[in-house]
Amino acid sequence: MKAIIFTSMMTAGLVSFNVSAQQAASVYAGEHRAEVVCSQCHGIRMPSADAPFPPLAGRDAAYLESALKQYRDKTRKSDIMNNIAGSLSDQDIENVAAYYSGLKP
Amino acid sequence: MKITKKRLSQAVVTGLAALCLPLALQAASDDEHKYHQLFEDNCASCHGSDHGGYLAPALNAETLKGRSPTALRTIIMAGSFDTLMPPFYGKLSDDNIRGLVSHLKLTPKLDNPAWTIDDIKKSIKVYVKDESTLPAKPTFKIDDIDDIIGVAARGKYGRGEGSRAIFINSKTHQKIGEVPTGTAAHIIEYNPANPRWAYVKTDTAEIFKVDLYSMQAVRSVKTGFNGPGIGVSRDGKYILAGSFVPHNAVLLNADTLEPIKTFELEGIDPDGKQVSSDSGMIIGTPFDDIFAIALENAGQVWVIDLKEGFPVTRITNVGRHLHDAFLTHGGRKLMIASYDDSIVAAIDLKDRKIIKKLEAGCVPHVGGGSAVVVDGRTLGFGTNFGDCDKTVVSVWDLDKMEVVKQIPVDGGTESPAAHANAPYVAVDIISKDRRARTVQLIDKKSLEVVKTLDVGGHAYFPEYSADGKFLYISAGYSGDQVVVYDSFSLEKVATIPMESPAGIFSHGRVRYMTRGLSPDELAQRDGDLKGAKK
Numbered sequence: 001m002k003a004i005i006f007t008s009m010m011t012a013g014l015v016s017f018n019v020s021a022q023q024a025a026s027v028y029a030g031e032h033r034a035e036v037v038c039s040q041c042h043g044i045r046m047p048s049a050d051a052p053f054p055p056l057a058g059r060d061a062a063y064l065e066s067a068l069k070q071y072r073d074k075t076r077k078s079d080i081m082n083n084i085a086g087s088l089s090d091q092d093i094e095n096v097a098a099y100y101s102g103l104k105p
Numbered sequence: 106m107k108i109t110k111k112r113l114s115q116a117v118v119t120g121l122a123a124l125c126l127p128l129a130l131q132a133a134s135d136d137e138h139k140y141h142q143l144f145e146d147n148c149a150s151c152h153g154s155d156h157g158g159y160l161a162p163a164l165n166a167e168t169l170k171g172r173s174p175t176a177l178r179t180i181i182m183a184g185s186f187d188t189l190m191p192p193f194y195g196k197l198s199d200d201n202i203r204g205l206v207s208h209l210k211l212t213p214k215l216d217n218p219a220w221t222i223d224d225i226k227k228s229i230k231v232y233v234k235d236e237s238t239l240p241a242k243p244t245f246k247i248d249d250i251d252d253i254i255g256v257a258a259r260g261k262y263g264r265g266e267g268s269r270a271i272f273i274n275s276k277t278h279q280k281i282g283e284v285p286t287g288t289a290a291h292i293i294e295y296n297p298a299n300p301r302w303a304y305v306k307t308d309t310a311e312i313f314k315v316d317l318y319s320m321q322a323v324r325s326v327k328t329g330f331n332g333p334g335i336g337v338s339r340d341g342k343y344i345l346a347g348s349f350v351p352h353n354a355v356l357l358n359a360d361t362l363e364p365i366k367t368f369e370l371e372g373i374d375p376d377g378k379q380v381s382s383d384s385g386m387i388i389g390t391p392f393d394d395i396f397a398i399a400l401e402n403a404g405q406v407w408v409i410d411l412k413e414g415f416p417v418t419r420i421t422n423v424g425r426h427l428h429d430a431f432l433t434h435g436g437r438k439l440m441i442a443s444y445d446d447s448i449v450a451a452i453d454l455k456d457r458k459i460i461k462k463l464e465a466g467c468v469p470h471v472g473g474g475s476a477v478v479v480d481g482r483t484l485g486f487g488t489n490f491g492d493c494d495k496t497v498v499s500v501w502d503l504d505k506m507e508v509v510k511q512i513p514v515d516g517g518t519e520s521p522a523a524h525a526n527a528p529y530v531a532v533d534i535i536s537k538d539r540r541a542r543t544v545q546l547i548d549k550k551s552l553e554v555v556k557t558l559d560v561g562g563h564a565y566f567p568e569y570s571a572d573g574k575f576l577y578i579s580a581g582y583s584g585d586q587v588v589v590y591d592s593f594s595l596e597k598v599a600t601i602p603m604e605s606p607a608g609i610f611s612h613g614r615v616r617y618m619t620r621g622l623s624p625d626e627l628a629q630r631d632g633d634l635k636g637a638k639k
Contacts, residue, residue, distance in 0.1 A: 031561065032539070032561075035542075035583040036583065039583045039584075039585065040183070040184040040186075040191065040192050040583065041184075043604070044562075044583075044584065044586065045585065045602050046602070047261075048191070048262060048267050048604055049260070049604065050196075050260070050261065050264075050265035050266050051196070051261060051262075052196060053195065080182065080183065080194050084183075
């Protein structure tokens with residue numbers, strides 16, 4: 001199932017490589033993951049002025065982590081976020097949450 | 106079912122010179138009109154109004170043949186990794202995305218739409234009627250107007266609120282002004298004769314005349330449908346703007362933006378075929394009252410004299426698919442990149458002939474180019490973005506016109522930056538993976554890569570501040586900021602947030618002509634030539 005989601009993400013061209021798992025939350029790895037996976041819609045500090053997506057910068061890390069996990073487990077429904085979060089490992093989620101929560105919007 | 110019906114009716118519409126449309130067909134044509142408009146409003150500035158592609162691939166019946174509608178729909182919805190393609194999820198309804206995909210798969214590449222001198226004239230918009238009401242000095246604190254750095258912020262969607270020309274004081278790294286441009290800003294040129302004027306060209310070929318003293322647009326004109334070519338004459342009186350769509354260039358009055366004359370770009374290419382051509386680079390030179398313009402497909406460089414009748418001298422057989430260029434030797438010599446034969450051709454603008462063709466790596470894209478004087482030699486630096494085994498930056502001796510070295514770098518490159526006072530030549534690695542985050546620095550003396558900066562985002566278009574103390578780099582799409590480094594220590598000193606920054610243009614360019622040259626050296630070396638003037 002995960003493989004299928006991953007393949008569909010590859011088709012969408014959103015995922016380019018794997019980040020090695022099992023380390024402490026890395027803001028640096030999170031930055032890269034955020035640029036590759038999230039920023040297309042959510043931007044870095046702000047989403048595009050013309051975009052309908054919510055900003056992530058400066059949000060609480062625990063909230064970002066739980067939201068991403070809910071999207072990944074599909075306990076929170078969104079076609080696009082269920083797919084995108086499906087490509088993230090626990091480590092990715094921790095890194096991305098650490099990165100975005102530390103940014104000033 | 107709906108799609109099948111649309112296909113059928115559309116085929117009929119295309120097949121008939123419809124005189125009296127039955128209701129069903131009328132509806133289909135309304136649909137076609139609607140999707141054409143959606144394409145114009147959301148896609149055309151990158152993919153081309155003629156569906157023939159521009160910054161982004163051509164989208165028409167032929168190029169999309171066999172492509173899965175589902176895959177296309179996914180790309181439109183989610184965007185495409187490490188490209189400028191943004192996600193349209195939430196901006197376009199799913200029905201519209203599906204409709205657009207089938208529309209694109211049925212639409213042939215369109216003929217070049219006409220955009221005549223009358224259309225250009227009618228497109229002029231005046232934002233400040235009486236320019237004598239503008240302030241006589243900058244309304245912000247700045248030591249020297251050359252300290253201004255302009256950034257073409259594309260905006261995530263290539264249009265809208267995020268699309269602006271953003272001006273920064275390169276000593277304080279603070280924004281001093283933002284000029285909204287409607288669609289993605291692409292090129293910023295400065296008037297060499299009057300420091301207050303800048304000209305911003307967008308991806309939809311609009312040119313904004315910007316007053317840098319009050320940081321606002323005073324006029325604009327639409328010169329075509331797309332194409333980045335724009336140059337300003339050394340006396341600051343003329344602008345030449347060239348388009349991909351349609352295939353022409355237009356000479357404008359730099360003051361009023363009124364069109365004076367159009368030039369239809371056509372000629373015989375190096376393979377003997379008569380072709381109609383996109384406009385490549387356009388350059389005004391401190392050397393003479395002329396413009397040089399590259400005809401991309403015809404492989405010719407035209408020299409237009411700024412005198413009665415604006416006569417054209419055609420230099421033929423320069424190369425296959427010409428693109429960008431830079432000047433050297435007081436603006437007398439033009440180095441122009443030719444994609445398809447991987448050379449840079451040196452042209453003498455006085456004798457108006459080719460001096461030599463130099464090896465230039467793989468698909469050379471010289472960007473703004475760079476030239477530096479090292480131990481008495483003028484060295485030119487050429488980037489290239491081809492996807493070849495050998496990724497190098499070419500270094501040429503511009504006095505002798507020969508290749509000095511091909512420096513191995515990490516990947517394809519798009520634009521070199523240099524400054525007379527800075528020790529390194531910066532090149533942006535654009536290969537589509539983690540390398541895209543980086544910029545490499547070449548030591549001017551040893552001609553070796555000595556450092557790799559991890560800038561973040563899709564890092565490109567490095568530019569030095571006019572005093573050479575700071576290196577500005579766009580952490581482009583997915584980075585959404587400009588990052589500033591100390592030119593010597595290479596420490597990060599500032600970040601400036603903006604939406605999808607691309608090209609960076611120092612006002613100092615009008616003084617040193619080509620990045621890396623010193624205005625003093627220019628004046629000295631070129632003696633009686635006027636050189637780059639202040």
